[in-house]
Amino acid sequence: MAFTAADVKTLREMTNVGMMDCKKALVATDGDMDKAVDWLREQGLAKAAKKAGRISAEGVAYAAVFGNVGVAIEVNAETDFASKTPAFLDLVKNLAECVAVNDPADVDALKACTYPNSNLTVTEIMQEKVMSIGENLQIRRFSRFAANTSVAYVHAGGTHGVLVNLAVEGDIDATELGKNVAMQIAAMNPKYWDKSLVPQADVDKEMSVQLSIMDNDPKMASKPAQIKEKIAAGKIAAFFKENCLLQQDFVRSDLFQGSVEGYIADAAKKLGGSVKFVDAIHYIKGEGIEKKQENFAAEVAAQMNMGK
Numbered sequence: 001m002a003f004t005a006a007d008v009k010t011l012r013e014m015t016n017v018g019m020m021d022c023k024k025a026l027v028a029t030d031g032d033m034d035k036a037v038d039w040l041r042e043q044g045l046a047k048a049a050k051k052a053g054r055i056s057a058e059g060v061a062y063a064a065v066f067g068n069v070g071v072a073i074e075v076n077a078e079t080d081f082a083s084k085t086p087a088f089l090d091l092v093k094n095l096a097e098c099v100a101v102n103d104p105a106d107v108d109a110l111k112a113c114t115y116p117n118s119n120l121t122v123t124e125i126m127q128e129k130v131m132s133i134g135e136n137l138q139i140r141r142f143s144r145f146a147a148n149t150s151v152a153y154v155h156a157g158g159t160h161g162v163l164v165n166l167a168v169e170g171d172i173d174a175t176e177l178g179k180n181v182a183m184q185i186a187a188m189n190p191k192y193w194d195k196s197l198v199p200q201a202d203v204d205k206e207m208s209v210q211l212s213i214m215d216n217d218p219k220m221a222s223k224p225a226q227i228k229e230k231i232a233a234g235k236i237a238a239f240f241k242e243n244c245l246l247q248q249d250f251v252r253s254d255l256f257q258g259s260v261e262g263y264i265a266d267a268a269k270k271l272g273g274s275v276k277f278v279d280a281i282h283y284i285k286g287e288g289i290e291k292k293q294e295n296f297a298a299e300v301a302a303q304m305n306m307g308k
Contacts, residue, residue: 003031011036015046038205042212057286058083059140060158062092063182066100070150072163072281073099073142076289078135083158091129091137092158098122099142107139140289143281151178153186160186163281170273177267177275180252181245184260185282190245193280194261198244203236210235246277 003026011022011033017040025043029035040046059076060083075092077083094116104110115125122139130137145165151174153162162182168174192198210232214220220228240247246261256263261277268275 007031007033011040015040017045021045038209041209043216044213057289059138059285060089060092061161061283061285062096062154062158063152063161063163063281063283064093064096064100065150065152066097068146068150069100070145070152070163070165071096071099071142072144072152072161072283074140074161074283074285076138076140076286077133082133082135085133087129087133088137091125095122095139096142099144103144103146107141110139110142141283145279145281148278149174149178151175151182153179153182155183155186159285161281161283161285162186165278165280167276167278168273169275170271172268172271172273172275174268174271174273174275177264177271180250180255180267181260181264181277182280184248184251185245185280187251188245188248189282189284190248191243193244193277194246195240195244198240203239206236206239207232245280 007026008019008022011017011026012019014033015022015037017025021040021043022036025036025039026033029039037046057076058078058080059074061072061074063070063072065071073092073096075088075095077088082088095110097116098104098113099110101116102110102113104113111121111123111126113122114120115122118125120128126137126139143163145163147165149166149168151164151166153164154160155162162185164178164182164185166174166178166181207229211228214223214228214231220231241249241259246259246264248260250256250258250260250263252263256266258266264275264277
């Protein structure tokens with residue numbers, strides 16, 4: 001698999017490792033980005049890796065609760081300016097309500113639903129909004145919780161939309177508790193909700209990485225295999241603490257010092273009830289969408305040439 005200078009740059013941004021080492025990693029792994037990340041980690045050069053690709057698409061990631069139904073939705077626009085207009089924000093909120101009321105199976109089914117307070121379909125309203133706002137608008141994704149207690153949180157005007165679903169027992173209001181957990185998700189972006197949900201293949205891969213790190217460390221390489229395996233197994237707890245929501249350190253240390261799981265139990269006890277984390281949705285605006293990079297100088301030159 002061939003690779004380009006852009007791939008080297010992307011790997012550097014993901015791992016904070018120097019360009020030459022990133023190039024070596026891509027050569028060693030035949031251009032496979034995921035394997036290159038592992039190769040750098042095994043060499044002890046990269047502690048962790050960020051997701052490839054910068055988030056650049058505009059729009060809003062939104063979450064809200066309608067009655068007992070929680071909804072998370074992402075709607076994209078072409079520019080940040082358009083996504084902050086009242087017309088666009090009103091569209092997003094109404095689309096969320098439409099999801100809550102109609103429970104559509106997918107985006108196409110949502111487009112066929114009747115838009116709130118209207119006789120028109122969502123598709124027809126979207127067409128009108130495209131004309132009035134002047135940009136291409138797309139409903140990207142949505143999720144819905146109809147059971148238990150849902151708490152919504154929208155960060156920074158729509159960069160993150162988080163919906164937390166809790167099983168609540170006792171006559172208590174778990175809104176603040178749920179919002180604090182949602183803020184944790186927005187801030188830390190955990191890969192898994194709980195260590196019990198981590199696939200064994202991911203645990204095995206992390207074990208392999210930790211063993212390779214020790215094999216490449218002059219101080220550790222000569223130690224017996226059994227010792228290295230015990231040390232690697234101990235590192236798995238740190239892996240869970242970093243990547244699993246309930247095992248992460250709670251970021252609001254002013255409220256509770258310990259894990260998120262511990263915070264939920266402590267806060268519920270203080271409220272006089274019981275709360276268990278069930279599930280969550282975390283949408284990051286434009287995550288995974290590559291926005292076209294405009295070359296302004298080339299665009300101006302092209303327009304000037306067209307006039308000749």
